[in-house]
Amino acid sequence: MRNVSEVIEQYLKQTLQQSPEGVIEIQRNDLADQFNCVPSQINYVISTRFTLEKGYIVESKRGGGGYIRIQKIELNSHGEVLDHIFQTISTHMDQSASEGLLYQLREGGFITKREESLMRAATNREVLTLKLPLRDEIRAKLLKAMLISLLSCR
Template identity: 85%
Template sequence: MRNVSEVIEQYLKQILQQSPDGVVEIQRNELADQFNCVPSQINYVISTRFTLEKGYVVESKRGGGGYIRIQKIGLHSQGTVLDFIFQNIGTHIDQTASEGLLYQLEEGKYITRREACLMKAAMAREVLALKLPLRDEIRAKLLKAMLISLLGK
């Protein structure tokens, strides 16, 4: 049985997919009532599973008419994906950001689950047992090389 966080995440992803513009606005309290949980559970799901690294932009407006707006950032072509990779990796990338990028590429079906798992394993801090910032530099070079090899030019 899935936990409430997974159910909320799947629900939000489903309504995002159904949205023609890839944007959804929700009322935190209404969603909490719908899933019979506390509003902080909604905050937890949004802050951990709808991050920029995972391809989402989140805005919130507090107050009586407040809302939380979640927008999926789309990658539509191979060229866009490669541009996105070069913009987000740069010369350094930490483990969390690299895993978020791989998650986003896997969700967009640009890489397989197996490819993502192999790359995560190769870039883990336990494998790259180097001091910072060298570790993040090596991770960035490895990640770029692997993704360019998989995705093209």
């Protein structure tokens, strides 16, 4: 049986897919009521599963009429993918962010499951046994070089 976070994530992704604009606006409290959970559970799902690295832009407006807007980043061309890689990978990248980016690229069909697995293995903190921030700097350089090389071959 799936946990509440997975159910909320699936609901939001399905709602996004059904949206003609690729954007949804939700009320955190309304969604919490719908799934019979606390509003912080909604925050957790959005902050961990709808990140830039995973291909989403999240905006929030607080207050009485506040909302959370989630937009899926569509990568339709080779140039858009490369731009997204350069925008997402700066001088440092932690493991969670790198895994999110790889997930997004695999889901979009830009890399294979095997390529994702190899890059995850090469950039894993268990392999890059360096102290921070050097580890995140090396991970960013490795990932950027591998992705650019791989995508340039296609």
